[in-house]
Amino acid sequence: MxxxxxxxxxxxxxxxxxxxxxxxxxxxxxxxxxxxxxxxxxxxxxxxxxxxxxxxxxxxxxxxxxxxxxxxSTYFFKKSHAKNLDEVFDVSWFRNRNLPQGYKCCPSSYLDKLELKGYANNTVKTYVSCFEKFLNYFPDTAISHLNEFQVREYLKYMVRNKASNSYINQSINSIKFYFEIVLDLPNQFYDIERPRRQRKLLVVLSPREIKMMITATNNLKHKCILGLLYSAGLRRSELINLKISDIDSERMVVKVNDAKGNKDRYTLLAKTVLEDLRLYYKQYKPNNYLFEGQTKERYSASSIQNIINYSTQIAGIKKHVTAHTLRHSFATHLLENGTDLRYIQILLGHNSTKTTEIYTHVATTSFAAIKNPMDL
Structure with missing residues (x-):
């Protein structure tokens, strides 16, 4: 050949x-x-x-x-990158909306495919919102008449209005989902150019700031949540899906099930966090999920962010902190302490070290040996 x-x-x-x-x-x-x-x-x-x-x-x-x-045949045979989640598909928000007259709604076939593909509820909301904005940009054009020309025109409109690169990419994904998955035309717009991903430095907290956050709260459950997010390098979705049985105190690891990419992995369990978890378990007696709400349902993602917002405010931290900031800090601190990048990759659940290499840009270990010219 x-x-x-x-x-x-x-x-x-x-x-x-x-x-x-x-x-x-x-x-x-x-x-x-x-x-x-x-x-x-x-x-x-x-x-x-x-x-x-x-x-x-x-x-x-x-x-x-x-x-x-x-x-x-890379562009011909379709692939699904959807993630199987342990959550009930909920589109009640879609049916209960008060919409202005003449507003063009996302077709029901679009929602059906999102459900069949196992997309997370948050992703569904994002896709529907982005796709409906595309539809309503062409109020006089039927959905069946929309094609590549309209897609390009809409992308130019977003660029002119200074939409972020991430939002433009989300919009492209939502539009491609309709043509490639709903209409079964895989990679119909494979040649649509995407904006280059912006290279912004990650927000990372110092070990001292992490301790200030955790000690700022007197609520034992909140303290455990913050401690696990940081010490295990968990994503927010991974934390709220943790079961009681996922905490392995014998091996001092946390099992993360069905993480991003449908992968299971083990990560670190800190001794101080384990001590707090044992006290928490005796006091709160969770039934199924490790962290549950007042009616014993799984803890919500918004509640996690509220805990973070409150603790950073009390600790006097001015940086914008999210659950992912704690995950970034976990990886950066490991790297600064000499942990091999490949081990960090495994703990974070990254497919490639290329993804993990972003932490080399914010780790300050290599700066320590450099003499500042101001001090010469």
Whole structure:
């Protein structure tokens, strides 16, 4: 096989019919072979060879070019990155909204797919909000007539209005979800350019500030929550999903189930946090989840942030602190204390050390050996 010869398969929608598009660099051999495919046609408007999208045609393409060219199907076969969560799918907020006259709502098929794919409730709200803003930017255009031109026009509008890169990316994801998942046209807009991710330094607290936060509260449950978020490097969603059985005092680890990417992992359990947890368990007697509300339901994400806001205010910390700030601080402090980056990667549940490397930009250990010119 000539590795220089390759054909990329993409999904196309032409006259409301699904087609397979074949993209390749100018090559006489490939062009002759493509033309030899039965029922192949050239679409002048999209400037691409295409076949009706059927299982038979997909098999035919792979067999036809076997040993001659590599078939790149990265953009053709859809993948799901949704996360299976232990929570009830709730769209009551969607049905109970008071909307202005003429407002274009997200179609029910969109919500159905989000539920089937197991998306978290917070993600559902974000996707629906972003997608509806896109729909209502074109009030006189039916959803069935929206295409790549409108998508690009809307993205230009967001850029002109200085929308953040993260919000633009969320909007692209919500729009792509409709075309690729709801309409079953995977990677229909794979060539839509995304804004470059902004490289901003993480907010990190010092060990002293962490202790000030934890000691600032007299509430034992709140103290345990803050202590676990920091000492185990947990995400907020991971903390509220912890069960009593996930605290392993024999091995001094915390088991995190169904974390981001549907992965389980173990992380550290601090001795001081374990002591507080034992007192907390005797006093609060949780039934199922480690942290429960007044009616024994799982603790809410907003309650976690309220605890953080209160403790930072009492401790006199002026930085904007979230649960993820405590996780960032955990990783940064480990790195500053000489812990190998690969171990930090495992404790945080990152797929790659590239993700964990962001902490090298905020760790100050390497600065200690540098003599400030002001002090020379």
């Amino acid at each position: 000539d590795l220089k010869k390759h054909i990329t398969l993409i999904h196309l929608s032409i006259d409301n019919k699904k087609y397979i598009g074949l993209q390749f660099r100018s090559d006489k051999v490939l062009e002759r072979m493509v033309k030899a495919l039965p029922e192949i046609s050239w679409n002048a408007s999209k400037e691409i060879y295409c076949l009706l999208n059927t299982k038979e045609h997909v098999t035919l393409i792979f067999n036809h070019f076997r040993g001659i060219a590599w078939i790149n």
